[in-house]
């Protein structure tokens with residue numbers, strides 16, 4: 001199972017604000033690492049630069065300063081070693097579930113037999129092997145998101161970048177998918193960066209939680225999550241005092257008055 005680490009070193013990014021003719025510093029000296037096979041979540045108030053950071057890691061936006069590296073190789077643009085899973089699965093409506101999973105493999109020019117075998121393997125992994133010929137409109141939101149995850153895994157990226165992948169789902173489906181995601185990730189050993197507004201989700205899924213502060217976006221604290229894997233269900237973990245303390249600490253970091261960023 002090949003795995004790669006991800007490192008983000010002193011990343012800075014500013015945008016020119018047309019309205020105020022000045023630079024808006026979105027990210028300042030952001031630094032953290034995700035070891036191979038780890039899940040690290042990023043949380044922080046709206047506008048602290050989480051999506052911008054993911055886009056820099058993806059290689060879609062260039063940092064002004066700093067370095068992003070996957071497996072020690074510096075990122076200089078998009079690459080097949082990184083794939084993003086978004087809030088909406090954005091499946092192609094005219095393709096079946098299996099053909100959606102095959103999409104990236106087609107782009108890579110893989111032959112049909114290999115594509116079909118790989119897509120079936122991933123549909124099994126996400127528990128949808130009996131739905132390969134269904135079209136997206138025949139699938140629930142949670143099922144579509146599972147297809148989106150299978151599609152992202154199909155090309156075997158080293159790093160998965162997950163941008164609030166469950167936030168459009170109802171609470172119950174969300175908890176089911178969180179538990180499933182943990183199972184899938186344990187089996188695939190991917191290195192994951194997971195952006196979320198949901199602190200329970202961040203703590204439940206992650207090895208570490210990067211708490212960001214805003215204006216400029218920067219790392220406020222990196223919290224190590226002490227719970228051993230495999231983890232119990234989220235409702236069980238939530239009942240533990242240590243979980244509640246960790247959540248309270250994370251919440252207080254996000255909501256407490258900002259220290260002077262100078």
Ligand SMILES: Nc1ncnc2c1ncn2[C@@H]1O[C@H](COP(=O)(O)OP(=O)(O)OP(=O)(O)O)[C@@H](O)[C@H]1O
Nearest residue numbers: 015016024026044045046047048049050051052053
């Ligand atoms: N292309 C751009 N041009 C100018 N400003 C931008 C651009 N992209 C993002 N910004 C600004 O950067 C800041 C951070 O935005 P970003 O979307 O990264 O935050 P976020 O933490 O992901 O927010 P949310 O939690 O609401 O999704 C915001 O003030 C936003 O207006």
